[in-house]
Amino acid sequence: MFWNDLVRGLEAETPPFVIDAWVRPLIAETNGDRIRLLCPSALHRDRFRDRFLDRIRALAEAHTGEPVEIQLDVEARLPAEQRAIAPATKRPERERAPATHPAAKRPERRRARAPEPAAGAPPARAPVQRALPYAYTFENFVVGACNRLAREAALAVARGTQHELNPLYLASAPGLGKTHLARAIAEARAKTDGRVIYTSSEAFTNQFTTALRERKMGAFKKRFRQCCELLLVEDVQFLGGKKATQFELFQTLSHLVDVGARVVLTADRLPGEIAGLDERVRSHMTAGLVATLEPPDALVRREILRAKAASGGIRLPEDCLDLLVDVVRGSVRDLEGTLVQLVTTASLLKRPIDLELTGQALEKVATPRRAKRRLTVGAIIEVVAKLYETTPAALASRSRRKEAVVPRQIAMYLCRRYTDRPASAIARAFARSHPSVRNAERVVERRMLESAPFRYRVEAVSARLDELERQPA
Secondary structure, eight states, X not given: OHHHHHHXXXXXXXXXXXXXXXXXXXXXXXXXXXXXXXXXXXXXXXXXXXXXXXXXHHHHHHHHSSOOEEEEEEOTTSOOOOOOBOOTTSXXXXXXXXXXXXXXXXXXXXXXXXXXXXXXXXXXXOOSOSSOSSOOOSTTSOOOTTTHHHHHHHHHHHHTOOTTSOSEEEEOSTTSSHHHHXXXXXXXXXXXXXXXXXXXXXXXXXXXHHHHHTTOHHHHHIXXXXXXXXXXXXXXXXXXXXXXXXXXXHHHHHHHHHTTOEEEEEESSOGGGOTTOOHHHHHHHTSSEEEEOOOOOHHHHHHHHHHXXXXXXXXXXXXXXXXXXXXXXXXXXXXXXXXHHHHHHHHHHTOOOOHHHHHHHHHHHOOOOOOOOOOOHHHHHHHHHHHTTOOHHHHTSOOOSHHXXXXXXXHHHHHHHHOOOOHHHHHHHTTXXXXXXXXXXXXXXXXXXXXXXXXHXXXXXXXXXXXXXXXXX
C-alpha cells in the first residue's frame, strides 16, 4: 500500500518510538494523488501537522513524481489507541472490534493488524510494541553515571523488588531514555504478569472522557484499578490544567498503591515544574522515587554510538568515533540521528566512513551547544564540603569516620555525574585509587534507593550544582 511505503521511508530517519506514538495510530485512505489521514484526536492531528506533515508530503511526492494532496481529519468514532499489554486471556481492545464497525466497510482503508490466531490456538499476550525494529530492554540500555539510578530503580520495579519505590517517576529532557526504561519495565513484567497497562497521558485522558460521555466509568475504573498490576503513564506533564483527569488519576494512583500494584510515570520535567498540577497529584507523584536522566557523558556517548553501530553491522573508525563523541553532546536521540545521517550518506554515496564524511554529517545535523559552565572536580568537592560543614582536606583524608566517609562518597558520585573526568582523575583528587570511586557510586546509588532522607540530601547538593552550571561561564 502507498501509505505503508511512506511510513517505511519515515522510519529510516525517525526514532521508532516517535513513529509508534504519532504515525502508526493514523488510518490512511488513499485515492490516486490524494491521501486522507484520520487521527484519533484533535491534539494528535495538530501535532502530526506540525512535526510530520511536510516530510510526509515530500516523501509522497518523491514516490509518485507529482504533487500529492494530504488531508488530516479526526476520526471521532474510533477510540484513541491505547498502548497496553492485555491480559493473557484477552486480545487488545482495538483488535476485538466487531466486523460490523463502520470503518470496516470503507474502501481502501487499511490498518496493519496482527494475524488472527489459528482455530484452537491459545491466545497470545500482546507485546508492548509489535512494530519496533529492536526491543527496548535493560540489556541494550547503555548505563552510566548520568542514568544509573534511574536504570536501577526501573530494574527494581521490573523485578518486583524495592516496593517503597512506588510510584517511580522518571524525568528527563526528550530523548534521554525514560521511554526506553518504561518499555523495558513493561516488557519484563509482561513475561510474568499480563495485567500491565502502558499508556500516555493523552490516551488516559481520551479514554476517561469517552467513559464519562458514554456512562461507562465502571468499566474504565475496573480496567485501570482492578485489572492492573502495573500502570505506566508517559508524558504526565500534559495533564497540567486538566482537573477532572487529574482527579481520576489521583484516585487511580491511590488505589493501586494501596493494593500493592506498581506505578511508573514519565515526564520531561519534575513534578514541581508542571504548571496547573493539583497538589494532591503532585504529592502522590513524589511519594516514591523521582529519578532523573541527564545528558550522556563522554563515556556513555561512546558506548551508545558503538552499540548502535554494531546493531546495524557498522564499524566506526576510532577517529570518527572520537569526533562524534566530542561534537554531539545532546540527547541519545541526537546521537542516533547523527549516526543515521552518517551511515545513510556513506551507503548512498558508496563511500567508506572516514573523517571527511563524518564532518559533513555533523555539519548537517549537529546543533550549536549552549554555553554552559563546566563544573570541575574541585568545585564539586567544595560545594559538598560546605553543605556538610567540613573541608575539602577532610574529604581527601584517610579518615573512616562517618562524618568524612558519607560526604566523600557523595562527592565522588557527583563528580562522575557532573564531569567527564575518568574515575582515575577523580580518585586522585581524593588521594585514592579509582576502584574507590566505583565503589562510592554503587554505595550512593544503593542508599538513594533504600533511604529517602539520604536521597533528599543528595538531591539538595545536586540542586546547588545545577545552579552553578546555569551561571555564566
